[in-house]
Amino acid sequence: MGNVLSTNLLTKKYKKHFAVNGVNMNIEQGDIYGFVGENGSGKTTVIRLITGLIYPYSGDFKLFGVDNNSKGIGKARSRVGAIVESPSIYMNMSAYDNLKMQCALLGVKNEDKILNVLNDVGLGHLYGEKKHASDFSLGMRQRLGIAMALLGDPELLILDEPMNGLDPAGIVEIRELILKLNHERNITFLISSHILTELSLVATKYGIISKGKIIKEITAEQLHNECTKTTLICADDIEQLYKVVTEVLPQNKIEITEKGVKIIGDINYNFVLSAIINAGIQILNVQYSETSFEEYYLKVIGGANND
Amino acid sequence: MTELLKIDLRRVLKDKLLIVVGILAATFALITPILYVVLFGSQDMMDDPMIANLITAKSQFFQNFSMGNNLGLIAPVLLAIVLCKDFSFGTVRNKIIAGKSRTSIYLSLFTVCSVTLIAAMLLSSFLTLGVSLIFFDYQPTDFTGSDFVYFLVSLALEILVLIFMAALLSWLCAVAKNVGTVIVLYVAISFGLVMIGSITQVVIGLFDMLGGSETVLKIVQFVDRINIGNFAVYIGMGTEYSVKDILYLTISPAFGILFFTTLGLLKFNKRDLK
Numbered sequence: 001m002g003n004v005l006s007t008n009l010l011t012k013k014y015k016k017h018f019a020v021n022g023v024n025m026n027i028e029q030g031d032i033y034g035f036v037g038e039n040g041s042g043k044t045t046v047i048r049l050i051t052g053l054i055y056p057y058s059g060d061f062k063l064f065g066v067d068n069n070s071k072g073i074g075k076a077r078s079r080v081g082a083i084v085e086s087p088s089i090y091m092n093m094s095a096y097d098n099l100k101m102q103c104a105l106l107g108v109k110n111e112d113k114i115l116n117v118l119n120d121v122g123l124g125h126l127y128g129e130k131k132h133a134s135d136f137s138l139g140m141r142q143r144l145g146i147a148m149a150l151l152g153d154p155e156l157l158i159l160d161e162p163m164n165g166l167d168p169a170g171i172v173e174i175r176e177l178i179l180k181l182n183h184e185r186n187i188t189f190l191i192s193s194h195i196l197t198e199l200s201l202v203a204t205k206y207g208i209i210s211k212g213k214i215i216k217e218i219t220a221e222q223l224h225n226e227c228t229k230t231t232l233i234c235a236d237d238i239e240q241l242y243k244v245v246t247e248v249l250p251q252n253k254i255e256i257t258e259k260g261v262k263i264i265g266d267i268n269y270n271f272v273l274s275a276i277i278n279a280g281i282q283i284l285n286v287q288y289s290e291t292s293f294e295e296y297y298l299k300v301i302g303g304a305n306n307d
Numbered sequence: 308m309t310e311l312l313k314i315d316l317r318r319v320l321k322d323k324l325l326i327v328v329g330i331l332a333a334t335f336a337l338i339t340p341i342l343y344v345v346l347f348g349s350q351d352m353m354d355d356p357m358i359a360n361l362i363t364a365k366s367q368f369f370q371n372f373s374m375g376n377n378l379g380l381i382a383p384v385l386l387a388i389v390l391c392k393d394f395s396f397g398t399v400r401n402k403i404i405a406g407k408s409r410t411s412i413y414l415s416l417f418t419v420c421s422v423t424l425i426a427a428m429l430l431s432s433f434l435t436l437g438v439s440l441i442f443f444d445y446q447p448t449d450f451t452g453s454d455f456v457y458f459l460v461s462l463a464l465e466i467l468v469l470i471f472m473a474a475l476l477s478w479l480c481a482v483a484k485n486v487g488t489v490i491v492l493y494v495a496i497s498f499g500l501v502m503i504g505s506i507t508q509v510v511i512g513l514f515d516m517l518g519g520s521e522t523v524l525k526i527v528q529f530v531d532r533i534n535i536g537n538f539a540v541y542i543g544m545g546t547e548y549s550v551k552d553i554l555y556l557t558i559s560p561a562f563g564i565l566f567f568t569t570l571g572l573l574k575f576n577k578r579d580l581k
Binding site: 048051052053054055074075076077078080081082084085086088089090091092093097101102104105106107148152 | 310311313314317318321322323392396397398399400401402403404405406407408577579580581
């Protein structure tokens with residue numbers, strides 16, 4: 001897998017305030033990178049830096065292997081599609097005209113693509129419609145923005161808060177579109193959002209940013225392990241308990257603790273508890289706990305803020 | 308650059324404000340000559356050589372280009388609203404993300420601004436000429452043996468002034484953060500230049516009547532000649548051009564174009580965009 005984006009101590013300073021401070025992040029080809037952070041944490045500033053809308057104070061980044069200070073960065077950037085903060089559309093034009101303008105900008109000759117991308121984002125009914133974008137709902141504008149970003153067949157699609165303003169059905173459609181584009185066209189995504197549960201349904205990797213710094217980069221698998229359900233069974237004979245549990249739950253991760261045995265992941269309680277009782281072990285206590293993505297995020301952010 | 312020019316021109320042509328510019332161009336073309344007839348049409352007035360000089364179809368045509376007059380002031384203001392939409396809608400971001408250089412984005416904006424301004428002013432001025440010919444004589448000027456050459460030279464000089472106005476407007480669009488600031492600054496600069504022109508004309512008149520220091524007079528005359536806001540007094544008013552006149556009328560706007568374009572490019576290339 002090739003490296004699509006890597007930043008090296010990327011910093012942006014406004015007067016005395018560091019909006020982004022020494023950000024290091026890596027996005028591999030095919031990743032759906034969930035960029036998570038509270039409001040004002042620096043997500044949009046990082047995206048603006050990558051898309052060339054603002055200049056770094058210090059640090060650099062490589063986009064498709066091209067250094068941001070080299071002449072080839074423009075060409076590398078043309079392989080990117082993006083929505084930064086809000087969709088960049090001409091409000092006094094129709095969806096079709098907006099896409100036609102984007103075709104002209106990107107040098108896309110085949111105008112059949114307009115209908116294709118409109119269909120992709122669920123706005124096919126707007127093809128040929130003269131209604132201006134100013135009359136669209138926020139969700140429709142968001143979809144039109146995504147359609148425009150898709151016109152140039154981007155290899156990296158940067159979506160800043162793409163679920164903003166979308167109704168539940170729209171959120172599902174956009175989520176499915178992201179997954180479809182990722183699977184079928186191998187498009188890499190950088191998606192910023194503060195709707196963590198939504199992000200957790202698509203992302204394969206996460207970058208958690210707080211106060212302008214990336215405090216954690218974690219894969220979906222690692223996050224799953226961190227956030228998964230755990231069951232702690234306390235018994236009189238912990239060693240015997242461990243032996244029984246490992247026998248009946250060969251797929252689960254099992255750890256011995258001071259009080260008992262900790263089982264990570266989903267289990268069939270009736271089956272496990274029956275096996276323990278049948279082995280003659282006296283169960284003292286059963287504790288179930290589950291860490292959600294939100295809890296994990298708050299824990300990470302809290303830890304970083306305490307440092 | 309071609310793609311940028313194509314989309315910038317398309318978005319300007321698709322803007323309804325362009326229709327407003329067209330309507331205003333036609334309205335001013337119709338009203339201005341009639342106003343001149345009403346205000347200066349009497350025989351007494353016509354006997355004044357200065358007024359007689361103003362009331363010819365040719366001078367009406369060239370007066371229309373003045374940056375402090377009618378469409379000369381309103382067209383750039385409306386154009387500023389259209390051009391700044393690229394920043395207010397955030398569509399300039401699409402151009403940068405598409406890999407276009409900031410220099411080509413700026414030059415495209417400047418080119419489209421110039422072309423649109425020139426087209427609007429030519430339309431308005433030729434309409435003015437048409438209506439003026441109903442009321443006034445054309446009064447040809449013998450310049451290098453041909454009035455047509457005089458007309459073409461004057462028109463070229465006016466177009467140079469329009470390109471200067473476009474350079475100023477593009478610079479303001481690149482510097483200011485919103486369209487309101489662009490309009491206020493543009494109007495202030497235009498009026499400032501026109502006001503300085505009026506003051507220098509009055510001072511020169513006073514020197515003619517009362518006399519005074521030769522050095523001061525020369526400085527005032529120099530300021531008067533290089534001030535673009537005052538070019539309407541010199542271009543197309545029926546007086547033949549000397550080589551010195553043409554140099555003054557060419558170098559000043561050319562310097563302004565170069566100055567504002569360089570300044571605009573430097574600023575736009577460093578500016579953080581929202």
